[in-house]
Amino acid sequence: MAAMATEDDVRRIALGLPEVIEKTSYHTPGFRVEDKLFLRIRAEAEGGLVVFTESLEEKEVLLASDPEVFFTTPHYDGHASVLVHLDAIGLDELTEVITDSWLVRAPARVRTAHPEVGAPS
Secondary structure, eight states: OOOBOOHHHHHHHHHTSTTEEEOOBTTBOEEEETTEEEEEEOOTTTOSEEEEOSSHHHHHHHHHHOTTTEEOOGGGTTSSEEEEOGGGOBHHHHHHHHHHHHHHHSOHHHHHHOTTTTOOO
16 A cells, blocks of 8 residues: 655745745635745644645546545635645555646746656656
8 A cells, every 4th residue: 555645745845846935824724826825734633635636527526536635615616726634545556646836837937847747768
């Protein structure tokens, strides 16, 4: 079984992406690219992460793909974002989800300057 992710893994992955800073958002750790929030660690009582998706359709695909990992609450209805259970996601998938969220939220100028992000390795 693959190692499950931790907040330290989230921080390492997020801060490893170009032009990312950590800045509190809703009293919890948030990660921004060009001051656009692309990832937030939810409060301990809520658990997990908030990540952005390209569309509501992509959100639904993720939710259907693995309900043990991806979930939502009524608060996020109508928003192209999904919640992630950290204790149910492996590091490779976490890296992909965080990178995808960065790609969705990063301005075109930043994405163009860093074409290696999201490129197959």
